[in-house]
Structures are given as structure tokens and as C-alpha cells.
Amino acid sequence: xxxxxxxxxNDGILPVSTLNNAVIEWLSNxxxxxxxxxxxEITYNKFNGVVNFRCRESHIDIENDLxxxxxxxxxxxxxxxxxxxxxxxxxxxxxFDETLEYMDAKINGKPCNPNxxxxxxxxxxxxxxxxLINEYNKEIFFKLPNPEKYSNDNQLDIEKTNxxxxxxxxxxxxxxxxxxxxxxxxxxxxxxxxxxEEFDADDFAIEYLLSKCTTLDSISSQKVGVxxxxxxxxxxxxTDISGGDTHPDLDDxxxxxxxxxxxxxxxxxxxVIYMLLIWMKKNNIDYSSMKKCNPSWKEFCISFCDCIKxxxxxxx
Ligand SMILES: [Zn+2]
Numbered sequence: 312x313x314x315x316x317x318x319x320x321n322d323g324i325l326p327v328s329t330l331n332n333a334v335i336e337w338l339s340n341x342x343x344x345x346x347x348x349x350x351x352e353i354t355y356n357k358f359n360g361v362v363n364f365r366c367r368e369s370h371i372d373i374e375n376d377l378x379x380x381x382x383x384x385x386x387x388x389x390x391x392x393x394x395x396x397x398x399x400x401x402x403x404x405x406x407f408d409e410t411l412e413y414m415d416a417k418i419n420g421k422p423c424n425p426n427x428x429x430x431x432x433x434x435x436x437x438x439x440x441x442x443l444i445n446e447y448n449k450e451i452f453f454k455l456p457n458p459e460k461y462s463n464d465n466q467l468d469i470e471k472t473n474x475x476x477x478x479x480x481x482x483x484x485x486x487x488x489x490x491x492x493x494x495x496x497x498x499x500x501x502x503x504x505x506x507x508e509e510f511d512a513d514d515f516a517i518e519y520l521l522s523k524c525t526t527l528d529s530i531s532s533q534k535v536g537v538x539x540x541x542x543x544x545x546x547x548x549x550t551d552i553s554g555g556d557t558h559p560d561l562d563d564x565x566x567x568x569x570x571x572x573x574x575x576x577x578x579x580x581x582x583v584i585y586m587l588l589i590w591m592k593k594n595n596i597d598y599s600s601m602k603k604c605n606p607s608w609k610e611f612c613i614s615f616c617d618c619i620k621x622x623x624x625x626x627x
Pocket of ligand 1: 512
């Protein structure tokens with residue numbers, strides 16, 4: 312049974328809207344306990360259980376188009392942001408092996424012969440997603456690999472991407488649901504309390520999502536889906552990763568999440584470093600002082616996060 316309903320004003324404009332139903336389905340399969348909790352909040356605690364998929368033919372306005380929950384406990388998601396998240400998920404899924412090989416070669420000075428066709432294709436989808444931060448050109452999404460219409464050649468990548476995307480949106484919905492569950496939307500908190508509430512909402516969502524993974528299941532959709540969401544926020548906020556008066560800084564949220572992964576999730580850390588390197592490059596943030604000096608991606612990632620802390624200290 313579906314506890315969550317969704318509203319959509321029309322069929323959607325961008326290809327990602329074809330997955331709205333799949334997202335709600337995916338969420339309903341997270342766990343029996345979660346479904347019971349959602350149902351009980353709807354029955355006894357005024358959770359209206361509605362996710363609103365909005366679409367606006369416009370670039371992503373970070374004040375209005377990033378996900379949130381309103382005071383009537385409706386989760387609001389915007390199609391333009393969802394499309395960006397799908398594109399980032401595609402980039403990660405379709406170039407995962409190439410990325411790892413590239414990172415390994417770059418760090419260890421090994422030769423690397425990446426499959427340039429795969430990298431170019433993944434990169435063009437990623438760039439199309441990023442274009443939504445500044446402009447709105449809907450045609451491009453239908454010309455590139457997308458979840459609405461695709462060929463057999465792309466099927467595997469699209470399916471992996473859809474799963475990561477659904478996990479990412481489920482993470483978002485659970486984060487927003489947690490704000491309702493913990494009573495955060497009923498009052499105006501102080502700066503410190505507000506930031507703590509954001510971590511609590513992240514932790515709630517992460518705990519429910521990761522409870523579905525087995526320990527051997529390292530590159531699971533759930534784990535990568537959360538990464539895709541947290542990384543997407545870096546790109547949306549460009550150089551300003553400070554959370555201001557309401558949210559924790561973006562790197563602190565990422566760091567909080569990474570701290571909950573297992574040691575056998577090492578390749579996920581390589582993906583995080585790679586995505587952050589692209590973000591730094593695009594925003595002219597200096598990363599030249601970064602050197603891999605540790606044996607694992609996890610340790611390297613921790614030192615990389617320290618480098619971002621230094622950037623914040625000197626620039627924000
Ligand atoms: Zn929040």
C-alpha cells in the first residue's frame with residue numbers, strides 16, 4: 312500500500328518527470344517500519360503525506376526550487392532540480408569505472424586509457440544538468456540519454472541511474488518528512504537549533520535508507536543516491552557552501568554522511584573526491600595543494616575535506 316501520494320500539475324516538461332511514480336514506489340519499498348511510521352503520522356499526527364512535483368519552465372532558483380517541506384507538511388520538489396539530480400546520477404553511474412581508473416592513474420602516475428566515448432557521453436549529460444543552474448534549455452535533455460526514451464545501448468546505464476535517482480529523491484523526501492516527524496516545522500528555531508535540526512533530518516533519512524543495504528552491498532543505489540543529492544547542492548550553491556543561518560555548511564553535511572559509511576565503501580570516496588574536484592575546477596577554487604598521501608580513498612577524502620575547510624576559512 313502507498314502511504315505517500317503525489318501531485319503533479321501536468322505530465323511534466325522534462326524527461327525526469329516520467330519517474331515521479333517510480334520514486335513513490337521506490338520509497339514504499341524501503342522498509343515495513345518506515346511505511347508503518349508514515350501511515351501512523353498521517354493517521355495521528357497531521358502529516359498530509361503529499362509530495363508535490365512542481366514544474367516551472369525556468370532555471371533553478373535556489374531560493375524556490377530546492378526541495379523543502381511547507382508548514383502544511385507538503386514536500387515540495389521542483390522538476391528542474393530533479394532533472395539536475397538525474398543528470399548527476401547518470402554521470403556517476405555511467406562513468407563509474409572510468410572515473411575510478413582515471414583517479415587511480417592520476418594519483419599514482421599510472422598510464423590511463425579511459426574510454427573517451429563513455430566519458431564524453433556522461434559528461435554531456437552532466438553539463439546539460441548543470442546548465443539548469445543558469446538557464447533553461449529543455450530540448451537538450453531529449454537529445455541526450457534520458458529516462459523517458461532511450462535505446463537498448465543505454466538501457467543498463469539508464470536503469471542504474473533511475474535507481475540511484477529514486478534513492479536520492481527518497482533521501483530528500485525522508486529528510487523533509489523528518490522535519491515534520493520531529494516537529495521542526497511548527498516553530499521558528501534559533502540559528503544553532505536550526506542547524507542541528509538539519510543534521511537530525513539527514514541522520515533520520517540516512518538511517519532508514521542505509522538500513523536497506525547489506526554490508527557487502529557497497530555500491531548500492533542508496534549510498535550513491537545520497538552522494539548525488541549532497542554533491543548537487545555544491546553545484547547549485549556554486550562557491551558559497553556556507554549554510555547561512557538555517558543550514559549546516561555543505562561540506563559538513565557531506566562529512567557527516569561519509570562518517571556513516573563502512574570501510575568497504577572505499578570507491579564511493581573516490582567518486583566524492585572526483586565530483587568535488589569538478590566542482591572546484593568549475594568555480595575556480597584552488598586545489599593544487601591536494602596530494603594523495605594515504606593508502607585509501609577514505610583517508611584521502613578526509614584530507615580533501617580538510618582542504619575544503621581551509622577554503623571556507625579563507626573565503627567565506
Ligand atoms: Zn532540511
